[in-house]
Amino acid sequence: MDLPVEEWKSYILEKWALLPKSVQVTISKAETLSDIFLHSSSLLQPEDEMFLKRLSRGYLVGKDPNAPLFYREEGNKKFQEKDYTGATVLYSKGVSHSRPNTEDTSLCYANRSAALFHLGQYETCLEDIVRAQMHGYPERLQPKMMLRKAECLVLLGRLQEASQTISDLESSFAAKPTLAASQFQILQRTLCRLKMKIQKKENLTETVSAALTKAFEDMDLREENKQISSASASVSLCTDPFKGRYLIATKDILPGELLVKEDAFVSVLNPAEVLPLHLGLESKWDTRVTNGDLYCHRCLKRSLAPVPCDGCSYAKYCSQECMQQAWDLYHNIECSLGALLLTLGVFCHVALRSTLLARFEDAGEVTRKLCGDISNKDTRLPESKNLVQTLSYDLGGESEKNGKTVETPIPGCDINGKYENNYYAVCNLLPHTENHSAEYKFLCALSISALCRQLEAASPQALMTGLTSSKLKAAMAPVLCPESSIWGVAMLRHMLQLQCNAQAITAIQQTGSKENIITDSRQVRLATGIFPVVSLLNHSCSPNTSMSFVSTVATVRASQHIGKGQEILHCYGPHESRMGVAERQQKLRSQYFFDCTCPACQHGKHRTTAEPRWEAFCCCSCRALIQGDEVLSCGNASCTESVSRDHLVSRLQDLQQQVGIARKLLRNGKLERAIQQLLGCQHDAESFLSAEHSVVGEIEDDLAQAYAALGDWQKSAAHLQKSLRVVEVRHGPSSVEMGHELFKLAQIFFNGFAVPEALNTIRKAEKVLLVHYGPGNDEIQELQKMKSCLLDLPPIPGGPSL
Ligand SMILES: [Zn+2]
Numbered sequence: 001m002d003l004p005v006e007e008w009k010s011y012i013l014e015k016w017a018l019l020p021k022s023v024q025v026t027i028s029k030a031e032t033l034s035d036i037f038l039h040s041s042s043l044l045q046p047e048d049e050m051f052l053k054r055l056s057r058g059y060l061v062g063k064d065p066n067a068p069l070f071y072r073e074e075g076n077k078k079f080q081e082k083d084y085t086g087a088t089v090l091y092s093k094g095v096s097h098s099r100p101n102t103e104d105t106s107l108c109y110a111n112r113s114a115a116l117f118h119l120g121q122y123e124t125c126l127e128d129i130v131r132a133q134m135h136g137y138p139e140r141l142q143p144k145m146m147l148r149k150a151e152c153l154v155l156l157g158r159l160q161e162a163s164q165t166i167s168d169l170e171s172s173f174a175a176k177p178t179l180a181a182s183q184f185q186i187l188q189r190t191l192c193r194l195k196m197k198i199q200k201k202e203n204l205t206e207t208v209s210a211a212l213t214k215a216f217e218d219m220d221l222r223e224e225n226k227q228i229s230s231a232s233a234s235v236s237l238c239t240d241p242f243k244g245r246y247l248i249a250t251k252d253i254l255p256g257e258l259l260v261k262e263d264a265f266v267s268v269l270n271p272a273e274v275l276p277l278h279l280g281l282e283s284k285w286d287t288r289v290t291n292g293d294l295y296c297h298r299c300l301k302r303s304l305a306p307v308p309c310d311g312c313s314y315a316k317y318c319s320q321e322c323m324q325q326a327w328d329l330y331h332n333i334e335c336s337l338g339a340l341l342l343t344l345g346v347f348c349h350v351a352l353r354s355t356l357l358a359r360f361e362d363a364g365e366v367t368r369k370l371c372g373d374i375s376n377k378d379t380r381l382p383e384s385k386n387l388v389q390t391l392s393y394d395l396g397g398e399s400e401k402n403g404k405t406v407e408t409p410i411p412g413c414d415i416n417g418k419y420e421n422n423y424y425a426v427c428n429l430l431p432h433t434e435n436h437s438a439e440y441k442f443l444c445a446l447s448i449s450a451l452c453r454q455l456e457a458a459s460p461q462a463l464m465t466g467l468t469s470s471k472l473k474a475a476m477a478p479v480l481c482p483e484s485s486i487w488g489v490a491m492l493r494h495m496l497q498l499q500c501n502a503q504a505i506t507a508i509q510q511t512g513s514k515e516n517i518i519t520d521s522r523q524v525r526l527a528t529g530i531f532p533v534v535s536l537l538n539h540s541c542s543p544n545t546s547m548s549f550v551s552t553v554a555t556v557r558a559s560q561h562i563g564k565g566q567e568i569l570h571c572y573g574p575h576e577s578r579m580g581v582a583e584r585q586q587k588l589r590s591q592y593f594f595d596c597t598c599p600a601c602q603h604g605k606h607r608t609t610a611e612p613r614w615e616a617f618c619c620c621s622c623r624a625l626i627q628g629d630e631v632l633s634c635g636n637a638s639c640t641e642s643v644s645r646d647h648l649v650s651r652l653q654d655l656q657q658q659v660g661i662a663r664k665l666l667r668n669g670k671l672e673r674a675i676q677q678l679l680g681c682q683h684d685a686e687s688f689l690s691a692e693h694s695v696v697g698e699i700e701d702d703l704a705q706a707y708a709a710l711g712d713w714q715k716s717a718a719h720l721q722k723s724l725r726v727v728e729v730r731h732g733p734s735s736v737e738m739g740h741e742l743f744k745l746a747q748i749f750f751n752g753f754a755v756p757e758a759l760n761t762i763r764k765a766e767k768v769l770l771v772h773y774g775p776g777n778d779e780i781q782e783l784q785k786m787k788s789c790l791l792d793l794p795p796i797p798g799g800p801s802l
């Protein structure tokens, strides 16, 4: 998904293998990105471009005039089944294939408004009604939709508007009696009912404030850093030759303190499971729900009622404003390139969008000067670090009026030593040109140059505006490439930077079946972005921070106490609770080009036990842990049991298969059978897995879900507490995983009216989640509602006092 599709990748690698050795050497030995780009792109042949075009054709990104009817009918089916969310998504797909101002568009919006009404999303329903009318909703269907509008307004307490809508409706009946008598009677009755509702509501005193203002006091940085934008004053930027740039604590930091709150410089929604058509889909049109259907393509907010781009079917936005902004900033160029961008992958897309965004940055006096200075020098400047130093030197020299020795500021900082979230900082992220393999560089360079040629063909004008952007030119001038390839070299640089600097933007998605009251959550990857300030953080396999996202904004909080002078660290992915030392080391070396020396890795290397407890097996006769490589023997001195690893691994696989069957039963609401199946799994697991094995935890978790669905809160809580213990051993008592698990337990106690247990668990869950997310988080708000609800309960006669 990040890299180009497999077919293009292997095509290019084959092309590379067939190049004469001398050409390969020239490209491998090229020192500047400009040379790599120019050498590679001169090898891009028309037949290569044709091949890429053929691959792109597999993606349906344009508007297909036959699709709206198909999606509307599929949506109606879901609507009949009362799956209103499913219906909404299908109507949205219908809208995205409709041309503006057509009956197709208006019908899709109108149907979607009905589904939204059933979902209780009255505001959004009203928006869709307006949209349906804007695109020419047929007169004959108007009355039904106007009634829905009136009903929404009543439910939202907007009674005057509701009355107005109703009287408009009545007068239009009077003017045009086009309805059949029976229809008219139904309408009359509904109108009557609505009027009564309005009267009732008007009698209620207005005690409910329109919008519950949330306490967001902690959502902003307490004191902003003077040196680094988007960071708190509790951190400071340092640099040294070995670590590069990094952040340290300038004072003692408490768990939960907000350290960085940064909006992405650029982000691109991951198309996720979108598959090209030739991969054998049953229908020409895809009815599956992907992230692209649920999240705004610009701001990443979740939206059940997106508005699509007028020109394509793949870009969808939460609002007209987001659509307009995206169009002005980058989508006017990207719109026609959708299929190509899907083929070339997210990294290419991020690279393109970064350079498009650079056009809009304020190119100040300093950058213009800098650009002039460097372009006039007749020296060939080597890449990366030196580029950065040169840029920095010239910035410094400017203020000192030639001659005097200047202290080189930290790379990426401006003339005053300030580090900001801007294109200049993005350009200063290291592309690690010397670390990437020659094949990878060739693949990136050819993909980018194919993209450049398409751009030139599609919108030469855009390219010209891009080239006159002095910011882009200034940042790229040191590599001294010809005008026409500035754009390409800049994109190649970004593409190479992304392997180490891409940040996955994630969201917490609620999961769980419809009849299930306990909501579970899982983290999903939504987008890939660049965050220049977050990029300053170094990695640790046991970090002291926690990162979360709202829309495109990343927040980094201290997850534990950080002493003054300590480094602020976050985890690039290989976390000690998810991977063994060897696997982590391998991953960090191949993707990030460094050997991890964090305490977890140091400690792990000297440890003798092979597996952590959540992956350990136990002895079938005495239940002590068993250890060893090929053959594992019991750790209990008085026991002689031993068993081969292969045997245990295949038992584990069998067990996981059985758990899978149980989950399917659970999903289909066959609760009793699911429980039987799970109890069998639990019994089996006990005989060979450690009590803290992650699969044991999963089985307990599923049992808790099943009992909760049956309304047996006591059993549910008992099983969830066992699962909680496994999570605690693996992720630690104050981990975010623990927070989610405690949240579930709180819901169970709450639903079972176990008041003291519920309050106790709510407090624990709140404490853990606050550290990771701050008070704005949905789960925390939910916990607070539960708490106030419980505290309002009348005391149980004879029950324990709280
Ligand atoms: Zn948006």
Ligand SMILES: [Zn+2]
Pocket (backbone or CB within 6 Å): 309, 310, 311, 312, 313, 315, 331, 334, 335, 336
């Ligand atoms: Zn578009």
Ligand SMILES: [Zn+2]
Pocket (backbone or CB within 6 Å): 540, 541, 542, 584, 596, 597, 598, 599, 600, 601
């Ligand atoms: Zn490590």
Ligand SMILES: [Zn+2]
Pocket (backbone or CB within 6 Å): 619, 620, 621, 622, 623, 624, 634, 635, 636, 639, 640, 641
């Ligand atoms: Zn034993």
